[in-house]
Amino acid sequence: MTAVLFDFSGTLFRIESAESWLRATLDASGHTLPEPRLSETARALDAAGALPGGGVDPVELPADLAALWAVRDETAELHRAAYTGAARQVPLPDPGLYDALYERHMAPAAWSPYPDAAEVLRTLRERGIGVGVVSNIGWDLRPVFRAHGLDPYVDAYVLSYEHGVQKPDPRLFSVACGALDADPRQVVMVGDSKEADGGAAALGCRVHFVDHLPVTERPDALLPVLDLVG
Known part of the structure; x- marks a missing residue:
């Protein structure tokens, strides 16, 4: 060879765990969630397949995301749209957090x-x-x-x-x-x-x-x- x-x-x-990912993003943005809710939200994000590189397929993919998901790795724009779209299935305290989560997963520290x-x-x-x-x-x-x-x-x-x-x-x-x-x-x-x-x-x-x-x-x-x- x-x-x-x-x-x-x-x-x-x-990649870090979904809980670590969410916690780091919340800390960096100045937002907080009570501990039980933080853990529940992290599990929901995981189930949605929202953590890029997490190795978890979405439990249920919304119809409007299915076509996008199939080609998500072909361009930077498709990749961001697919994963932020998956994350948006889970309620977060600020709409800006969906893009912040995406940015966090690209950090070497993650x-x-x-x-x-x-x-x-x-x-x-x-x-x-x-x-x-x-x-x-x-x-x-x-x-x-x-x-x-x-x-x-x-x-x-x-x-x-x-x-x-x-x-x-x-x-x-x-x-x-x-x-x-x-x-x-x-x-x-x-x-x-x-x-x-x-x-x-x-x-x-x-x-x-x-x-x-x-x-x-x-x-x-x-x-x-x-x-x-x-």
Whole structure:
């Protein structure tokens, strides 16, 4: 294998919990909710699928959001509209909080790398293996990698909103392989979604899946990738 492609959310990084997300947004905006209501509101936002990268599909998607949701990762505008639309299903004390929640999820402080992410990326770099990040997303995640010290180990970022194509469309993986000058048959795609990340198999990539779990519950799921590349 000459290169490894990684998904972002649920693979290399994990977003904060819905309650932490809501609490940080409320604190920054000067709003408050009583503790029981804050927890209830966070659970409702989670159920609505309003937390981008949270790994939770909406329990029930309103009809007027369904078409938008299906293509939400193709542009920055669609991404924001889909997730703020999902959040608006849940009452909040100020209408400005829906956009504030969206802004919060893009902050590096909202993300934590999995415990073994740095070791795996660093080792791949030391072995001369190309590393790419392929993500369905509507914003620039590079600042997250820089803030957490992982950017030096990434050779290419291929983000859906920058190309107007979202996984599992093989074209996005093809762009990544091209950026790394790698034959897809010598590439491993690592991700948490069989549906989205599994699209790389259409090009001949080997695909390795990890579970989308809190960082405290997944200390070493990325380490087997090092064995896959030899």
